[in-house]
Amino acid sequence: MSSTAPARLQNLWDDAKAAGMSEPERLVYRSNILGSDKRVTNYGGGNTSSKIFQKDPLSGQDVEVLWVKGSGGDSASIKLDGFATLYMDKLRALKGLYRGLAHEDEMVGYLPHATFNLNPRAASIDTPLHAYVPHAFVDHMHPDAIIAIAASKDSKALTEEIFGSEIGWLPWKRPGFELGLWLEKFCLDNPAAKGVILESHGLFTWGDTPRECYEQTIDTINKAIAWFEGKTAGKAAFGGQVVAPLPADERRAVAARLMPKIRGLISNEFKMLGHFDDSAAVLEFVGSRDLRPLAALGTSCPDHFLRTKIRPLVIEFDPAKPDIDAVVAGLEQATADYRADYAAYYNRSKHPDSPAIRDANAVVYLMPGVGMFTFAKDKATARISGEFYVNAINVMRGSSAVSTYHGLPEQEAFDIEYWLLEEAKLSRMPKPKSLAGHIALVTGGAGGIGKATAVRLLREGACVVLADIDEAALASANEELGKAFGKDVVRPVNLNVTSEAAVISGFAETAVEFGGIDILVSNAGLASSAPIEETTLELWNKNMDILSTGYFLVSREAFRMFRAQKIGGNVVFVASKNGLAASPNAAAYCTAKAAEIHLARCLALEGAAEQIRVNVVNPDAVLRGSKIWAGEWLEQRASTYKTDKEGLEEMYRQRSMLKLSVFPEDIAEAIYFFASDMSAKSTGNIINVDAGNAQSFTR
Structure with a gap:
């Protein structure tokens, strides 16, 4: 259905692969x-x-077991442990306990009693739909091409036109026990049917072998795709284009400007993370004549709806007269109006036992000529919500081209969104980590302290932008942390902190990728050592450019974004013991580090009224993993202290009061303390992580 996707689904079944597998593995x-x-x-x-x-572990007899995708699983990545296993005889026995629609939800409580072999995977609400279809192998999918039929006003007639009697049709029914019985009756009444379309929902197909079931699914979807191609050839989608998209770089510039503002307006309960999509399908929809009436109808498929809310918010914008200031100025009212509309929807639809209203902000924001912003509590959900709305766009394209698209009725939509079973599922979600929803940018992010800091923040649930000038090290660190924590939460940006343009661009990329910023860890650095008479102007300026001007530039850009969001912010400077205690043969370095510390104090004064905290961590003698020790600095300091490379670490350890070495992870722990709410009432402060040095005691 997508104008950018290949026309047909490929048949990926490989008999050679499947032959050696067990039935669960297939x-x-x-x-x-x-x-x-x-x-x-x-x-x-x-x-x-x-x-x-399978063999029953209690009786030793062969029994029929339903293997079905468990609650919360993902088809693309699911493994054996993602499936629930249940005795079929017990599932059939549940029919005798069913008391009708008014008692539908109680049937979910019986499912654990049918568990086979003590499997801990919870069965989903769709279990009866699979159990009562009298075929061994069943697929239930949500293909764009099929939902485009299912979400059409005359979906039953379209199903008959396309598939004849091979694929049946059932009217809308919320997933559960009753729908399972409907499917069973359909199959018994239509023994030759190979599948059924569920109105406003999706597709069920089946077969007598795994391959037959899979191929029936693929063939059914391809048949629908081919039918739509014939019906829509030459037709303008969504009534045709009325707004041309801005060039790609301008679209991203608009996103960088708007996303922090939106994020600030909707992060009153918890910090939100954003995702930007300006794909061809999105731009076609947001630039179309029918954008507003179609968007107002909302999505149809329950999976789409649960991810994208009742409807999106359309941001009014004319790319031919691009007044971004006016758009920014209007966002506060637009988001307030959306919340009021959502509250009215809740009050119209709620039942006496409905859960309390949840976050009333939009998930999806559509902007003509620019694209789509989606926001959620975590980056993966924000991205996935956008993917679901692209599916909804594809559905609306098909439905509106051949019929009249209609979304899920408002009451049905509410009953799914505020389903008590869905509420129970949400209540079982683990407690968010301490930095969940937070966005951090770490300069010098590919080095020892920077990467250790990124790891510490990622472990606590933050999204991290690694900013570094070393492209090779940056690519390596990004790959390493992406594998460890997931690609959604890590981004690299090549950034020279001494370049005003590069810093502005790096923060804009952060805004587009995640929606804004909460934590700046200013860590980029260098080290130099030379007697004053041998200190060249070039060396002096290099220290000042990186360690003073660089810290100023990234801090200024962070403050601009913090103030656009209006939800506070956090700056942590990685300075040095040398900023407090002078060191011989390092005047340029020590002076620049002292400037960092004083800059932090100034910024702490400026930001306090807006809950922007600024603090400093002073490391000392962090040799392992630190890039500043890879060059001349190591030799120079060894020469200064009359030792060799191997003896320098031991010399620093013995020099410390605690007789301990300091590692990048130790610095990262202090940075995390300042970045988290553990230090919520601290600003303008310094932590020395130097194993004890009386000269650097703050006074």
Whole structure:
């Protein structure tokens, strides 16, 4: 359905791969290849099942076991432990306990009693849908092309036109036990059918072998894609383009300006993280004639709706007259109006036992000529929410081209969003980490202290931008941390802190990638050593440029973004013991570090009224992993203290009061303290991490 995607789904089934697998392993394989294409189903969407005969650990007899994707799993990445396993005889016995629609939710409580082999994976609400289909292998997917049919006003007639009697149709019904019984009855009444389309929901297909089931799914989707191609050839999507997109660099510039402002306006309860999408499908939709009426209808498929909320917020903007200041000025009212509209929707639709209203802010923001912003509590969810809305765009493109698109009825949408079972699921979510929702930029991020700091912040749930001038080290650090913590939460930016343009650009990239900034760790540095008469002007200026001017430039840009967001901020300078205690043959370095410390004090005064805290960590003698010791500085300091390279670390250890070495991780711990709420009432302060040095005691 997407104008940018290949026309047909590929058949990825490989008999050679599948032949040596067990039946559960073939279920994993089938799920993974289905989930590998977002046109089949999006992240976490849909589910698959197999009914497999296995030996009962209690009786030793072969029994029929339903393997079905567990609650919260993702088809593309699911493994064996992602599937719930249940006795089929016990699932069939549940029919005798069903008391009708009014008692639908109580049936979920019975599912654990049907667990096979003590499997801890929780069964999902879709379990009865798979259990009662009288076929061994079942796929339930949410393909764009099928939902475009399911979300059309005359979806039943379209299903018959495209598929005849091969694929049936059922009216909208919220997933659960009743829908499982509907599916069973359909299959018994239509034994030749190979699948069924669920109105406003998705597709069920089945087969007698895993391959037959998989290929039926792919063939059904491809048939729908081909039908749509024939019907929509030559037609302008969404009523045609009325707003041309801005050039790519201008779109990103607008995003960099708006995303921190939006983030600040919607982060009153918890800090939000953003994602920007200006793909072809998004630009086609936001620039179309029918953008506003279609956006107002909301999404149809329950999976789409749960990720994207009742409807998006459209930011009014004319790229032909690009007044960004006016857009920024209007955002506060636009977001307030959305919250009021959402509260009215809640009050119209709530039941006596409904959970309390949740965050009333929009998830999806659409801007003509620019693209789409999505915001959520974590970066992955913000990205995935955007992916789901792209699926919704593809659905609306198809439905509105061949029929009339209609979203989920408001009451049905509310009943899913505020489903007590969904509320229970949310209540089981783990407690957020201490820096969840926070965005940090670490200069010198590819070096020893910088990378250790990034690791510490990532461990606490922050998103981190690694900023460094060393491209090779930056690429390596980004790859390493991306593998360890996930690619969603780490970004690299090549940044020379002495270049005003580079610093401005680096912060703009941070805003586009994550939505803004909460923590600046100013750590980029160098070290030099020379007697004063041998200190060249070039060496003096280099120290000042990096350690003084560089800290000023990144701090200024951070303050600008903090003030745009209006949700506070946190700056941590990595200075040095030498900023407090003079050292021989290092006048340029010591003076620049002293300037850093005083700059931090000035900024602490300026930022306090807006909850912007500025603090300093002073390391000393961090040899291991620190790039400043890789060059002449090591030899120079060894010469100053009349020792060799190998003896320098021991000399520093013995010089300290505690007789301990200082490592990058020790500095990172102090930085985390200042970056977190553990130091919420501290600003303008200094922590020395030097194993004890009386000369650098603050006075």
